[in-house]
Amino acid sequence: MNVRWGDGAGPARGRAGSGAARLFALFVALAAVLWIAPAEAQSYRFTSVSVEGNQRIQPGTILSYAGIARGETVSAAELNQAYRRILDSGLFETVEIEPQGARLVIRVAEYPTINRISFEGNRRIDDEQLAGIVDSQPRRIFNPSQAERDVATIIEAYESDGRIAARVTPRVIERSENRVDLVFEIFEGDVVEIERIGFVGNEAFSDRRLRRVLETKQAGILRAFIRSDTLIADRIELDRQLLRDFYQSRGYVDFRITGVNAELTQERDAYFVTFNVQEGQQFAFGRLSVSSDLPGVDVPAFQAAIRSRPGQTYSPARVDNDIARLERLAIERGLDFVRVEPEVTRNDRALTLDIDYKLVRGPRIFVERIDIEGNTATLDRVIRRQFRVAEGDPFNPREIRESAERIRALGLFASADVEAREGSSEEQVIVDVDVEEQPTGSLTFGGTYSTSGGLGAIVRFQERNFLGRGQRLALEISTGVDNRVYRLGFTEPAFLGRDLTFDFDLAYRETDNLLASYDTAIGRIRPSFEFPIAANARLALRYTAEVSELYGLSSDAGQLVQAEAARGQEWNSSLGYTISYDTRRTGLDPNAGVLLEFGQDFGGVGGANTFIKSTARAVAQTRVWNEEVTLRATVEGGVLNYSSGSSRVTDRFFMGPGVMRGFSLDGIGPRERNTAADVNDALGGNMFAVARFEAEFPLGLPEEYGISGGVYYDIGSLWGLDQTNADVIYEDFSLRQTVGLSLFWDTPIGPLRFNFSEPVAKRPHDETQAFDLTISTQF
Known part of the structure; x- marks a missing residue:
């Protein structure tokens, strides 16, 4: 504060002496002030207050900050507080308060107004993003303190992007009329990646397995696309929770993370992150019981509702599932406000946890x-x-x-x-x-390639929240060398406000078969409903109307294909259902899961043919060897049986790489073959069966590359026709077998799978396919 005292406002001034007399007088005066000041505080009384130096801000606003009224007696301390209030308003660069007798003068120098804000040197974060996170705004008062806070905010944004070396310098360019341009000069620096993630104290699971649990990843060859390889504090906290969930779901109830260390390399261009863990012992379920003192509780009925079993690996998810099941049963039996409180008894000798589910009366809320x-x-x-x-x-x-x-x-x-x-x-x-x-729609323009279909273009529109109703809408147009697909799909996940999914599918597909003697056109309308029938089971009901046509026959088409094409357009109309049982929905066992599906379509509800088409699929998966190796087995089959009419190639089953690897789409099954007439038509089959066994395992490469390997063995057959002739071969049941190697690669465009196949059991005229590239699906 700069306070100037006017005449009569302070103590009288003494005359200056010379030499020692002047020094002695000064010493006496100083001692008198130090002695008397605590007892006689200076006070002021002003009859007028004036404000000087302000340009935009009204005097009344400044006086309101000062809080000094005319005629009011104020002390020096209160004058100092008034000075602080005016300065702390953030509107003024300097403030002076000068008492001049009965008049108080307040002089201010206003901060300039921000004319515009600009950012220089930024490439990774654009101007719009930066403007949205800074608090300084054009046409507002410039405040150096606020500009410094904005600098810290910008640096924090870059640090969250892995650029801890980022520097930001605010520059002020003066303009006319007390205006300034505020420029943030940014040096972004390089991304400081996580070079290595390690673990100390883990024995049950390898570093490689634990790294797959974390959201944070090591920098790899795809570092230009993967943004999870930078050190972000919030992500590390998420990783700690993911590790705890991982271990506890596998029975390690004493698991603890004792610390997470992040160290910069000597070159300050990468981090080494180390998780220090204590695994503890793995526990299993011991005795499981239900107890209650509440009237009307049938304890045996509740005991029977428990799905966990003694000897199973302990998992909090299983306990939560049992509690939810018991509470639902209580509601069904009219027992309101019943809560289930698990009482856990630990047995360290047997490494088991006995759980008593106590049914108690909760608060009436x-x-x-x-x-x-x-x-x-x-x-x-x-x-x-x-x-x-x-x-x-x-x-x-x-x-x-x-x-x-x-x-x-x-x-x-x-x-x-x-x-x-x-x-x-x-x-x-x-x-x-x-x-x-968040955005829920997408519009995709792209290209496709397949070993059988060549190059193609695709346009796809998807909206997962159509009109804000939670509905899904999909429109797809796909063109290839030998096929064109047009599809419209609509899904209402809560039809009539219930757990009832309504799905409508409209599709039209044309194929120009380069490897066949005919072309096809198939149009389909399929509305369906799906709803739960048990905890892990669902039932889907559908109606299908389909029109198909064979056309464009070549001169080397066989007799069966010619006869089927001569039937022209045919309508098939059917009702069908699919029952599915999927334990993956519960997530109770993190290492295993089962999917069972069985479906049938009954043709003859109108249309040209009467038939029953049945399909079944069973898939099981588990992880072994400390969850390093994934084993998967799939058994699949189908039967097409006509009671009136007969099937065509557009109706029958085919087994390509998606069903049985090592063979092309028309590679196995019944064929009409006549060498003299140059006839070689794949006809498909009315029945098929296949079993696929595979293992996926690490290859020893750094896991940040996202590359793993696999082996597989497929065995299956495709057989059966309604009509045949002397030129038809392979119409009988005959097993084919394939072995192969797979290479899995997690890329930014999706998980890719490269299959290298070698058929070990085939027929002479089967069409093999030694290599195929697909999008990998996760069971």
């Missing part, structure tokens, strides 16, 4: 209402139908947590927070849902 915020495009009902409770129902914290997971699983929101707070009374709660929407 009701759901007052559910408030939803943040959904600007998505309708409330899309979110609300994820709740199994409604306003007025008993409050169940577990059900609210499960509802939150269902909302996140929709894939429509970048974040979804669900919390409960006290309502209008202690017996009521309000459930707050706060979501942040």
Whole structure:
């Protein structure tokens, strides 16, 4: 503060002496001031206050900051506080308060106004993104402190992108009329990647296996595309939780992370991250029981509802599943406000955990209402139908947590927070849902390539939240050398507001078969409904109307194909169903899963033919050798049986690389072959059966490359025709066998799979295919 004292405002000035007398007088005066000041504080009384130096800011605004009224007696300390209030407003570069007798003068120098803000040197983060994170804005007052805070914000944004060497320098360019241009000069620096992720203390699982659990990845050959190889504090916290979940789901209840160390290399261009862990012992379930003192509780019935079994590896997910099952059973039996509290007894000698599920009476709390915020495009009902409770129902914290997971699983929101707070009374709660929407549509222009179809173009539009109703809409146009596909798909996941999925599929496909003597055109309309029938089972019901035609026959077409093409366009109309049982939905066993499917289509509901088409599939997967190796087995088959009419090549089964590797799409099964007439037509078959066995394992390469290997063995057959002649071969059941090697590569465009096949059992005229490239599917 710069305070100047006017005449009469302070103590009288003494006359200056000379030499020692002047020094002595000064010493006496200083001692008098130090002695008297605490007892006699200076006070002022002003009859007028004037403001000088202000240009944009009104004097009244400045006086309101000062808080000094005319005629009011103020002390020197209060003058200092007034000075601080004016300066702390952030509007002024300098402030002076000068008492002049009964008049107080306040002189200010205003900060300039920001004319414009610009960023220089930035390439990785564009101007729009940076402008959105800084608080300094054009046409507002420039404040150096705020500019420094903006510098810290920009540096933090670059650090989260892995550029810890980023530097930002604010520059001020003066303009006329007390305006300035604020320029942030940015040196981005290079990305500081995570060179290595290691673990200390792990014995049950290798570093390679644990690295697959983490969200953070090591830098690899795809570092230009993968952004998860930089050190971000929030991601490390997520990794800690992922590690805990991984170990606890496998029975390691004492698992702890004692520390995470991140060290820069000497060149400061990479990090070494080390997780220090304590695994502890692996526990299994011991005795499982149910107990309750509540009236009307049938304990044996609740005991029978427990799905965990003694001897199974302990998993919190299994316990949660049992608790949810017991609480649902309590509601079904009219027992409201019943809570299940697991009491765990630890047996360190046997490495087991005995669990007693206690049924107790919980507090009588009701759901007052559910408030939803943040959904600007998505309708409330899309979110609300994820709740199994409604306003007025008993409050169940577990059900609210499960509802939150269902909302996140929709894939429509970048974040979804669900919390409960006290309502209008202690017996009521309000459930707050706060979501942040994200883009849900995509428009794709691209190309395709297949070893059998050559080059092609594709245009695909997908919307996962059509009109904000949670519906899915897909439109696809795909053209290739030998095929054209046009498809429109629509899905309503909650038809009539229930767990009932309605799907409508409209497709038309034309093929110009380069390897066959005919072309095909197939159009299909298929509406369907799907709904749950058990915890892991679902039932799909469908109607299919299909029109097919064979045309463009070449001169070397066989007699059967000519006869089928002569039938012209044919309509087939059928009703069908598919039952599926999928343990992957529960996630109770992280290392194994089973998928069972069985479906039938009954033709003859109109149309030209009466038939039954049955298909079945069973898939099982497990991980062995400390989860380093994945074993997978698939058994698949189908039967097409006509009671009136007969099948055509457009109806029958074919076995290509997607069903049995090592053979082309028309590689095996019945064929009409006549060497003299140059006839060689693949006819497909009315029956097929195949078994596929494969193993996937690491190759010893750095896992950041995303490359692993595999081996497989396929055995199967395709056989059976409604009509035949003397030129038909391989119409009988005859097994083919293939062995092969696979190379899996996780790339930014998706997981690719390269198959190198060698048929070890085949027929002389089968068409083999030694190599195929596909998008890898995860079971």
